[in-house]
Amino acid sequence: MRDTPPYDIDAVWNDPFDRPPERRAEARSDLRLKIKIAVAVTDNEKPLVGIARVRNVSTQGVYCLTKHRLSVGQEVKLQFLTQGCPTESGVAKQLFGTGRVVRIDPVDKRRSNVAIQFDKDLSENIEFAIFADYLRSISGISSPS
Numbered sequence: 810m811r812d813t814p815p816y817d818i819d820a821v822w823n824d825p826f827d828r829p830p831e832r833r834a835e836a837r838s839d840l841r842l843k844i845k846i847a848v849a850v851t852d853n854e855k856p857l858v859g860i861a862r863v864r865n866v867s868t869q870g871v872y873c874l875t876k877h878r879l880s881v882g883q884e885v886k887l888q889f890l891t892q893g894c895p896t897e898s899g900v901a902k903q904l905f906g907t908g909r910v911v912r913i914d915p916v917d918k919r920r921s922n923v924a925i926q927f928d929k930d931l932s933e934n935i936e937f938a939i940f941a942d943y944l945r946s947i948s949g950i951s952s953p954s
């Protein structure tokens with residue numbers, strides 16, 4: 810007769826020292842470029858528009874530094890200038906889309922790093938995918954397999 814151990818030797822072990830798996834489905838280009846962000850303002854029919862400095866970008870979202878006071882869940886309108894992208898790629902000189910703020914990391918009293926997840930108008934836009942691939946190529950990051 811065999812002795813059965815008092816514990817399950819096949820149990821899954823969640824080691825707190827193991828690195829968590831990468832959550833991002835797309836590689837991000839780590840580079841510095843500027844985009845325009847527009848947000849709706851209460852009691853004003855025109856949106857507030859400002860510049861944001863991109864920290865990294867993929868086909869699914871962007872992480873950028875801004876002076877806008879944004880809140881998680883807030884919708885933003887984005888404008889990307891595609892200068893430098895080869896003209897034979899067929900990408901427009903400007904790409905527009907919307908997204909939602911998913912995370913805010915305050916930097917100081919005036920600025921925050923903000924993670925914005927793109928809506929389908931960017932995340933499923935072939936021109937934006939080509940532009941993101943171009944950005945990956947100049948940043949030295951390869952596409953995910």
